[in-house]
Amino acid sequence: MPPASTFNGVIDISHHNANVDLKKAKGDGIAGVIHKATQGQTYMDPTYQANRTKARDAELLWGAYHFGTGADGVLQADHFLTKVQPAGDTLLVPDLEANPQGPNMTLVEARAFVTHVYEVTGRWPGLYSGHYIKALLGTQTDSVLANCWFWLAQYGPTPVVPTNWSRWTMWQYTDGGMGPEPHKVAGIGRCDRDRFNGTKAQLLAFCKGE
Numbered sequence: 001m002p003p004a005s006t007f008n009g010v011i012d013i014s015h016h017n018a019n020v021d022l023k024k025a026k027g028d029g030i031a032g033v034i035h036k037a038t039q040g041q042t043y044m045d046p047t048y049q050a051n052r053t054k055a056r057d058a059e060l061l062w063g064a065y066h067f068g069t070g071a072d073g074v075l076q077a078d079h080f081l082t083k084v085q086p087a088g089d090t091l092l093v094p095d096l097e098a099n100p101q102g103p104n105m106t107l108v109e110a111r112a113f114v115t116h117v118y119e120v121t122g123r124w125p126g127l128y129s130g131h132y133i134k135a136l137l138g139t140q141t142d143s144v145l146a147n148c149w150f151w152l153a154q155y156g157p158t159p160v161v162p163t164n165w166s167r168w169t170m171w172q173y174t175d176g177g178m179g180p181e182p183h184k185v186a187g188i189g190r191c192d193r194d195r196f197n198g199t200k201a202q203l204l205a206f207c208k209g210e
Contacts, residue, residue, distance in 0.1 A: 005197075005198060005199060006171075006195040006196060006197055006198070007031070007195065007196045007198060007199055007200045007202075007203055008029075008182075008193065008194075008195050008196075009029050009030050009031040009032065009196070009200060009203070010030070010031065010032040010033070010034065010061075010170065010193070010194040010195070010196055010203070011025065011030055011032075011033055011034070011185055011188065011191050011192060011193055011194065012033070012034040012035070012036075012063075012065065012172065012191075012192045012194060013033065013034075013035055013036070013051070013188065013191055013192065014035065014036035014045055014047070015036070015045050015046055015047040017047075017188055017189075017191055020051060020054070020187060020188045021054075021186075021187030021188070022051070022054040022055050022057075022058040022060060022187060023054075023057070023058045023187065024186040024187025024188075025058070025060075025185050025186060025187045025188055026058045026059070026060055027186060027187075028185050028186035028187070030060065030185055031060060031061055031200055031203060031204075032060060032061035032062070032063065032091075032196075032203060032207070033051070033055045033060050033061070033062060033063065034062075034063035034064065034065055034091060034093065034194070035047075035048055035051055035052065035055075035062075035063070035064055035065070036048065036064075036065055036066075036067065036095075037064040037065065037066060037080060037083055037084050038066045038067070038076075038079055038080045038083050038084070039066065039067040039069065040067070040069040040071055040076060040079075041069075041071055041072070041075050041076055041079050042079065044083050048064070048083070061089070061091075061203065061204065061207050062087075062089075062090055062091070063090060063091030063092070063093060063207075064080070064084045064086065064090060064091070064092060064093070065092075065093040065094065065095050065128060066079075066080040066093070066094050066095060066113075067095045067097075067099075068094050068095060068096050068097075068099075068105030068109065068110060068113065069099050069101075069102055069103060069104070069105055070099065070102065070103025070104050070105055070106065070109065071103070071105075071109065072109065072112070073105070073108070073109035073110060073111065073112030073113035073116065074112050074113070074116045076094075076105075076109070076113055077094075077112070077113045077114075077116040077117050077120075078116070080092075080094075080113075080117075081117065081120055081121070086121065088208070088209070089207045089208050089209070090207075091125075091126060091207060092117055092121070092123075092125040092126070093125055093126040093127065093128050093151060094110060094113050094114060094117075094125060094127060094128065095128045095129075096110050096127060096128065096129040096132060096133055097128075097129060097130065097131075097132045097153070098132050104132070107136055107137075107142065107145075110127070110145060111142070111144040111145065114127065114144065114145065114147070114148050115144060118147070123209055124147045124148050124149070125148055126148055126149045126150065126151045126169065126170065127145055127148040127149070127150055127151065128151040128153060128170075128172070129150075129151075129152075129153060130152060130153030130154050130172075131153075133145075133162055133164075134162050137162055137163070137164055139163055140163075140164075141163060141164045142164055145164060146164050146165065149169040149170075150162075150164075150165040150167070150168050150169055150170075151168070151169060151170040151171070151172065151194070152168040152170070152171045152172065153172045154171065154172070154173070155172075155173065155174055155175060155178040155179030156173075156179060156180075157180055159171050159173075167197060168197055169196070169197050169206075170194050170195070170196055170197070171194060171195045171197070172192055172193070172194045173193065173194070173195055174192070174193050175192050176189075176190030176191045176192060176193070177190060
């Protein structure tokens with residue numbers, strides 16, 4: 001089980017979550033939202049901007065993620081940053097998992113993506129992954145991706161972190177169906193829920209880069 005000091009107050013959503021009420025979500029203990037922004041070199045989630053406004057109105061912490069595909073990593077990072085226009089406290093994350101619609105993002109492309117985000121923003125992004133990164137790395141390490149804080153996708157009671165990282169920073173423990181309870185959030189229903197490896201105050205400081 002996760003240590004008691006973890007904060008279960010982050011969700012990640014996309015257009016699949018339809019019309020969300022983020023003020024109700026805040027009232028249910030949610031403090032941060034990480035939203036799908038882009039995919040590949042051209043796609044943008046049609047609900048991203050509207051939900052970003054809702055999150056701002058609800059005074060929630062904000063993050064954006066990019067679903068990586070098998071294409072030039074720098075061009076994908078440029079597309080992501082152009083659409084997101086991140087503020088200093090916006091969490092940025094590439095989603096590195098198997099792509100059901102086409103070629104998968106490779107380690108080389110992932111390295112190029114995160115390095116470009118760092119060069120543009122001055123801050124290493126996170127890296128979201130689960131079985132896919134474990135299969136790619138095995139027992140090996142990757143010195144470039146190790147600069148990123150790790151967001152683990154694993155729907156079970158105990159988080160297992162790849163050897164490339166000493167700890168998880170965020171843990172997506174449920175997709176709203178599989179994984180431990182709770183699965184639901186007021187104003188949204190069943191959704192991806194995430195623990196932060198620290199307190200709510202530490203999450204706020206983390207978003208600010210402190």
